[in-house]
Amino acid sequence: MTEMIAIYSLLIFYAGSLITSFLHLVALRLPIGESINGLSKCDACKHKLKLYEVLPLIGFVINRGRCRYCSAKIDWIYPVLEVIGGLLYMAAYLYWGFSWEFAVAIVAIAVLMAESISDAYYMIVIDRIWIFGSIILIVIRIADQTILDHLLSAFVLFAIMLLIAFVGKKIYKQDAFGGGDVKLFIFIGLCLMIAEGILALMIASLLGMIYGFTRRSGRKAIIPLVPFIAVGSMIALFFGEAIIQWYFTLLGM
């Protein structure tokens, strides 16, 4: 039994890093209208990479982190994201086993990872990706019979974001959130219950603020928030219930 869990964990880790690698390519290409068919190219010399070279981690290790054609260093962000992606899917499997909640986690990790990458590079939230993810989640939520709770959660979280965006604009004469951040909470509501979604938003705001302060130059510059929203949502997905319970215990409730 434990052997099976170990084997599944490894398989899911690698499948997760494959998904992440593919989504990285999609998130880089879709916003600039490039086709997502065809293998990756080297960022430096545009040489098309061989199949084994685009295999997550394996290609990186075989070529010792450099392009085989022009020997430019491969950006460390590729292997790092592939490891993070792999670990997240594996953690979700170990946490939930083969269940509907695991299926939700797979979709959540995939969509939030892709949107984070796209936001970090282009300040764009790709609508096709979160809408596609939402459709899959609606099917899963019908199957696990929590669809009403999550439609309500999606609606409430979207409304809260809209309200904050509106008030923020009135008070600070500056966008608190981009339209993409607001819309993304429809998807997040299908992943998380209302309280967990609010927790995700609070964590995201806190991390975003800390990041903003560490980059003193151009304090007013707009920073991409989706990566922080993704981190907040992941913490809420895995630990939300525990954190919220702990919080209410603190309040003596």
Ligand SMILES: [Zn+2]
């Ligand atoms: Zn190259």
